[in-house]
Amino acid sequence: MEKHKFNPESLMMTYGYKPELSEGAIKCPIFQTSTFVFKTAEEGKAFFELAYGLREKSPKEELGLIYSRINNPNLEILENRLCLWDKADDCAVFESGMSAISTVLLEFLKPGDLLVYSNPLYGGTDHFIHHFLDKIGVHTIGVMPNQSIDEVIQIIKDSGLAEKLAMIYLETPANPTNDIVDIEKFSQLAKQFSTKERKVLVAVDNTYMGPLWQHPLQCGADLVLYSATKYIGGHSDLIAGAVLGNAELMLRVKTLRTFLGNMVSPHTAWLMLRSLETLKVRMDQQTKNAEIIADYLNSHAKVEKVYYLGLLKEGSEAFAAYQKQCSAPGAMVSFDIKGGEKEAFTFLNHLKLMKLAVSLGSTESLAEHPKTMTHAGVDEEQRRQMNITDRLVRLSIGVESAKDLIWDLGQALEAVEIDLTLKLERV
Numbered sequence: 001m002e003k004h005k006f007n008p009e010s011l012m013m014t015y016g017y018k019p020e021l022s023e024g025a026i027k028c029p030i031f032q033t034s035t036f037v038f039k040t041a042e043e044g045k046a047f048f049e050l051a052y053g054l055r056e057k058s059p060k061e062e063l064g065l066i067y068s069r070i071n072n073p074n075l076e077i078l079e080n081r082l083c084l085w086d087k088a089d090d091c092a093v094f095e096s097g098m099s100a101i102s103t104v105l106l107e108f109l110k111p112g113d114l115l116v117y118s119n120p121l122y123g124g125t126d127h128f129i130h131h132f133l134d135k136i137g138v139h140t141i142g143v144m145p146n147q148s149i150d151e152v153i154q155i156i157k158d159s160g161l162a163e164k165l166a167m168i169y170l171e172t173p174a175n176p177t178n179d180i181v182d183i184e185k186f187s188q189l190a191k192q193f194s195t196k197e198r199k200v201l202v203a204v205d206n207t208y209m210g211p212l213w214q215h216p217l218q219c220g221a222d223l224v225l226y227s228a229t230k231y232i233g234g235h236s237d238l239i240a241g242a243v244l245g246n247a248e249l250m251l252r253v254k255t256l257r258t259f260l261g262n263m264v265s266p267h268t269a270w271l272m273l274r275s276l277e278t279l280k281v282r283m284d285q286q287t288k289n290a291e292i293i294a295d296y297l298n299s300h301a302k303v304e305k306v307y308y309l310g311l312l313k314e315g316s317e318a319f320a321a322y323q324k325q326c327s328a329p330g331a332m333v334s335f336d337i338k339g340g341e342k343e344a345f346t347f348l349n350h351l352k353l354m355k356l357a358v359s360l361g362s363t364e365s366l367a368e369h370p371k372t373m374t375h376a377g378v379d380e381e382q383r384r385q386m387n388i389t390d391r392l393v394r395l396s397i398g399v400e401s402a403k404d405l406i407w408d409l410g411q412a413l414e415a416v417e418i419d420l421t422l423k424l425e426r427v
């Protein structure tokens with residue numbers, strides 16, 4: 001019989017879990033334990049030899065359970081399942097997206113190195129780069145969404161730090177404007193600046209799209225990072241993060257995690273195992289709803305512009321990158337309301353079904369005002385360059401009925417009074 005390869009969504013309920021090791025329980029129980037009993041002293045010794053890299057693993061050997069800061073069944077099963085979506089060798093789960101991101105930056109950058117990153121970045125990542133990495137002497141250069149790859153190459157060369165380039169850090173599509181960066185082109189750029197002794201790594205924060213609609217490792221990236229708080233958790237009830245990549249890099253990430261002690265708890269890992277079972281149906285429904293909503297907003301008289309991947313114009317560079325690296329337009333829709341902060345706030349204050357909150361990727365739809373909320377800390381001039389203005393509203397679309405969502409958007413827009421005959425001031 002031909003060997004059948006199951007799709008990840010078919011494996012999310014069972015993969016990596018052996019019921020016979022847990023009294024036959026159909027679901028993986030919570031291993032709420034700090035430590036694990038060794039059968040013999042020899043076994044304990046052998047486990048530690050592997051955990052501390054004191055010898056090579058023999059072909060059939062697996063690292064045994066030692067202590068929940070190093071390993072735990074809930075974490076291991078979750079990590080194995082997450083690997084399926086991104087086709088990664090290994091995964092490490094963290095207590096937050098920020099701890100996943102900061103651990104990667106700490107492990108692969110040292111004083112004197114150069115980090116090149118795409119703008120805009122998640123606020124927490126931006127803060128870590130400018131308030132921590134800068135302080136320890138890591139050089140950083142931010143690239144704007146409209147800069148071409150040739151311009152970026154020139155900027156790196158002109159900086160005089162090309163030989164120090166250690167990492168390219170990308171966030172695409174970017175929050176909150178859905179600006180797209182071509183992962184493959186940046187991976188080629190990283191190759192161009194790599195030498196035999198020094199490989200320039202490409203790390204991608206795939207929170208906005210993943211792990212379903214974009215697979216950065218398949219586009220040449222070395223590491224993919226997630227705030228698992230968002231789509232992976234998917235129910236606004238936990239904070240977690242994940243990093244995936246090849247075995248060699250992940251060994252380094254997991255080793256630093258062991259000593260920082262920022263792994264996720266067994267209970268949160270267990271909640272995520274439950275979330276993964278419905279990941280595909282949730283994300284399918286969310287993107288279906290988002291496409292309908294983006295179309296609705298795009299033709300609404302009180303909406304000036306919609307930022308949504310499904311509305312990118314054919315022929316543009318962004319569209320080409322989108323076609324190459326994304327399999328769906330996702331469920332994040334931002335738009336400029338006609339008017340300014342007053343009109344945006346009136347709209348937000350009148351929503352009935354959608355909740356006014358930051359975060360994204362959850363089953364319930366959320367709305368927020370990036371300029372005064374998620375991106376309040378970003379430099380005003382940079383914000384203007386990135387279209388984060390008073391008019392911008394960001395929506396994270398959930399799994400509700402699209403009809404109900406459209407009703408809600410319609411009545412909230414109805415409440416906004418604008419003189420449609422006025423010529424809008426464009427700043």
Ligand SMILES: *Cc1c(COP(=O)(O)O)cnc(C)c1O
Binds near residue numbers: 099207239
């Ligand atoms: C939320 C978010 C993070 C941070 O994740 P936490 O789980 O809140 O620590 C990082 N990157 C992106 C794109 C995010 O949306």
